[in-house]
Amino acid sequence: MQVDPRGQRFAAAITSVVLIGVLIQGSWVLLACQALVFALATFLGLRYAPYGLIFKALVRPRLGPPTELEDAAPPRFAQGVGLVFAVVGTAGYALGITWLGIGATALALAAAFLNAAFGFCLGCEMYLLVRRFSPKKHSDREVPA
Template sequence: MVDPRGLRFAATITAVVLSVALVTGNPWVLLAQLVVFAVGAVGGVRRAPYALVFRRLIRPRLGPPATTEDPAPPRFAQAVGAVFAAVGVVGFLTGLDVLGYVATAFAFAAAFLNAAFEFCLGCHLYLFIRTTTARGARA
């Protein structure tokens, strides 16, 4: 189980990094965020760099979380973010800047929704897929 405050912290940092990538069109900034997404998707959200910062520097100053969350939906969200970041990096590096900006903007929008409103778009997509595939298996 994971602390939802850490997930929101990570989404805030992610939104800042993605906004820098959007403003500058810098593929290397986006590539760095892609690596962060990939670590979270492959290694789990507890091992993601922003989660480590939260756990070591911020969480000790806070009380225990009121609730915890299943790490599977945020891990899926990290994978979705990695896909969008990868498409953005490819777009920027191949001269298809529109593709780079659009993919980065989608990733930014999802991170911003999580950071500002605690609405994890990738998590909801994960739950939707799980629900629809579970229903399909029963039919």
């Protein structure tokens, strides 16, 4: 599946605003809602991501077609990374380990902001590193050397 990279930046911008709100309010409930957004994108795919649906319905028609598309796997992996940080942060806030909630939220915010402001997807880069260093799968027709 291919996705519009502008949608990923849009989602990262909304995520950044939500995470700033979490840091200001210290709200584990708001962070849990963001974790749900990450979970939907991670497990159901970017096609069902709430911020992506907003982009598709309200923003993309005003921008016109994209000049390029990108593979959905790296951004979907990035959503999973965001989910991990959001879950850890939610647990930190909910259990009264405020420093953990703040730290995990701040790291997720840094990654989201990099994508929103500069188009640099940290989770996507992590995906590429994981793929580079993961063992190669051989097809049935290949004979290992």
